[in-house]
Amino acid sequence: xxxxxxxxxxxxxxxxxxxxxxxxxxxxxxxxxxxxxxxxxxxxxxxxxxxxxxxxxxxxxxxxxxxxxxxxxxxxxxxxxxxxxxxxxxxxxxxxxxxxxxxxxxxxxxxxxxxxxxxxxxxxxxxxxxxxxxxxxxxxxxxxxxxxxxxxxxxxxxx
Numbered sequence: 782x783x784x785x786x787x788x789x790x791x792x793x794x795x796x797x798x799x800x801x802x803x804x805x806x807x808x809x810x811x812x813x814x815x816x817x818x819x820x821x822x823x824x825x826x827x828x829x830x831x832x833x834x835x836x837x838x839x840x841x842x843x844x845x846x847x848x849x850x851x852x853x854x855x856x857x858x859x860x861x862x863x864x865x866x867x868x869x870x871x872x873x874x875x876x877x878x879x880x881x882x883x884x885x886x887x888x889x890x891x892x893x894x895x896x897x898x899x900x901x902x903x904x905x906x907x908x909x910x911x912x913x914x915x916x917x918x919x920x921x922x923x924x925x926x927x928x929x930x931x932x933x934x935x936x937x938x939x940x
Contacts, residue, residue: 851900
């Protein structure tokens, strides 16, 4: 896997491949090769190299939350009772085990974690808060921010 200093050595074709795949991960190799002006065999070699080196981490299908009944998004700040390694480990494992938590970040500053999750309605939000969030190991306080409107959302990194 490339390290940080080598990650900057992507050439223009690698960057073009990555940009196209971030826009549409279902592109066939032939379509991708046409878009980046390579032969299909050369394109496939580059894509496989990017996969092997860990630049391309995985391929996924991104769902429309509303189409699957998840009409709301919450970003919740979590503060723990203490910051012991044992409690941090227990909290982080519990979060990894909870499928409804979409993202969890250990953050710097006056708060400990930032969690993102989706919910169906107000009752689902309340149920998730009381039955899941407040039962995670060591949670002292939480503060949720509910998304009113998404202005921009992307999974694509600028390459």
